[in-house]
Each structure stands twice: as structure tokens, then as C-alpha cells.
Amino acid sequence: MKSLLRLLLKTHHQRNRSGSAQTEKGMTLVELLVGSIMAFLIITPMLAFVVDMLNTDRREQVKSNTEQDIQAAVDFIAQDLSQAIYIYDNRALNGLPGPNEQKVRPQLPQDPNGGVPILVFWKRQQLKNSLPINPTVAAQVKPINCGQISDKCNDTYVLSLVAYYQVTSNNSSTWCQPAGGPCPSRIVRYEIRDGIDRVIDPSVPGGVTPYGAKTTPAQQTDPAFNTSTATSFNLNNPTVNVTNPAGFSSPQSGAQNPQVLVNYIDNSTANVPVPTGGECQTILGFVPPAVTPAGTPAFDPNHLLITNDPTHSFYACVDTSKNIARVTIRGNSLRRLETPANYDPNKAAYFPTASVQVQGLSARGK
Secondary structure, eight states: OHHHHHHHHHHHHHHHHHHHHHTOOOOOHHHHHHHHHHHHHHHHHHHHHHHHHHHHHHHHHHHHHHHHHHHHHHHHHHHHHTTEEEEOOHHHHHSOOOTTOSOOSOOOOOOTTOOEEEEEEEEEEEEEEEEESOTTSGGGSSGGGGGTOGGGEEEEEEEEEEEEEEEEOOTTSTTSOSSSSSOOEEEEEEEEEEOBOOOOOTTSGGGOOSSOSOBOTTTTOSTTEESSSSTTOOTTSTTSSOSOGGGGGSGGGOTTOOEEEEEEEOOOOSSOOOOOHHHHHHHHTOOOOSSOOTTSOOOOGGGSEEEOTTTOSEEEEEETTTTEEEEEEEBOSGGGTOSOOOOOGGGGGGSOEEEEEEEOOOTTOO
16 A cells, blocks of 8 residues: 555656646747847847947048148148249139230140139249259259259259149049049149249350250259240239240140149039128228229229139139238038038038138249
8 A cells, every 4th residue: 555655656746747847948939029029129229329320430530531631731722822922813814804904814724624723823933953053064054964963053943833723523533432423623733833044154254044945953854844834924014924825735834744632622502602702802901902003994802702603612812912812622521421412501510611811922032
């Protein structure tokens, strides 16, 4: 009897153990579905937050890069412009000549991409170790020999015509990335330097030059030099026949070798800030002449403003009488990321603007 009772208890205990083992199951489909929904509700906002942070960081980075590029371009122009001896205003570049003027507009290089000249000026450029002290000596007849006889050569100055253009790229250009219109603009710089004019040799009666035509230290190997482009410029009459149009057809004119100063200049045309000649007059403190000289048009504030209408993202206010210019550049950082990226006054921070006002050298280059 005891044995039978012990057997029954043992059997019942094993049955209970097997039953509890069978109830240990995994997650049901409903539980898995509920867990997935909860994970989705938690992870999705976090993912969106991370993506938004990455996009914001990228936008801030391109904004910072654009601001630095614009400021660097303005600083470069300021340093370049500080050496100017004559700066052309809007009437000289784009206006009509007066009745007694032969030619107001200087002949400029033709940009192959249809760039618009905004800032144009003449400056004096120093050439170190390029002028022979005694050019009558056979080894020193040409300035190029100064490279081998530096102790017998002096520094000299030549005139340079400098022009800054605003150029718009096309959709297939490497300057238009990401591809698609409207493309950003870029600022390019042309410089055409004159050749060394004459050498006054005290050992020669009358101080005549031993080599007649203008020459260059590099014997025309430097494309920025040209011996026939700038020969007519005269500070006493700076707007009349100042350049030789034929000179720009030469490879030595430098017209085919522009320097790209900065890219991603805003090329928007709607809702952009529009400068006026009156603003230029106020900024420069320009006082119109009391009497208009005979043969010249009456003063118009727009004579001071040179801009690329309708973008107005690169413009200059120029007072030729004081040899002062104020240059303004507006970039477009959004264009580095997306297209189209038109100007939006509510996102002005992504369209950084930098300005600089510079007074060039005096008329005598001092």
C-alpha cells in the first residue's frame, strides 16, 4: 500500500513538472507586433532628430565656408585696390561720352563667358630686379638678363590694367555644382601689365634708350605682360584712348588667362537687395560739383554705382575724383547643397555679404 501511494505521488509530481515546462513559451505574435510599434515610435523621432542635426551641421559648415571665401575675396580686392592710381566709375565704363570726349570707356578684355566688368582700375606694379643699371653693356641690354646679374639691376614700375568681372556658369560647368540652374556666379580677375618703357642712360647723350620698343623682364613669356595694350594711358586724360584694342587679340594680353577669385556668388534675381546711386553718394560722402564742366553730362548718382543688374550680388560704388571705391559681394551658401537656391530674405544668413571701402594711391602714385 505504501509502495502504491509512493508511486502515485511520484507520477503526479513528474506530471506537474512536465506541465510547467510546456507553459514556458516565447513572445507571441501580438507581443512582437506591440514591441515593434513601440520601437518604431521611439526610434523614428530620434532618427529624424539625428538627420536634422546632420543637415543643420552641413548647412552651418557651408555657410561658414562661404563667409570665409567672401571675406577672403574682399580682403584680396582691398589689397589690390589700395595700389590703384585711377578707378573708373559707371559713366566711364558704361555711359555715353560727352560732346568733347573722344572716348569714355576703356577697351577691356572680352570675357569668353560673357562676364560683366564691375571694378576696373589702373595701378602701379613694382617689378623687382628688372631694370639694368647700365644697359649699354652687352650682357645687360635686355631686362631678362637681370636674372643673372641681379647686383647690376634696379627695381622699376609698370602700369597694370586690372578688371574684375562677374561671370555666370552654365549647367555643364565644373563651377556649377550641384548641377542644375540657376547656376552661381563667380568673380574673375584680369590683369594686363605694360612692358618696361624706357631706360634713361646718363652715359648716352640725351639719355636715349638703347632698346627702342617696350620690353618685359620675361621677354613676353609671361602672358600678363603686353607691350602694346597700355601704351596710351595717361593720368592727365585717363578716359581717352587709354588702351589699344588690337593688343587684346594677342596671347600676351592675358585676356585668356583670368584668375578665378571666388565662386558661389548669388545669382538670384528676385527679392534681392537693390543698391542705388543715392546710397553710393551717401556712403562715399560725394558732393556733386557746383558747376558742370562744359561738354560733360550733368551729375547723376548712378554715375557712382557699377552693378550687374538684376542680380546686384557684386557691385561697386566709385568716386573717381577721390580715387575711392566701396566693393560689396553677396554669396550663396545654399547653392553648394541644393538647386534651385534662390535668395530668401528670411534666410539672409545663408547669403553672407561683405563690403570694403578703399582709397587708392594719389594721382602720382605716392
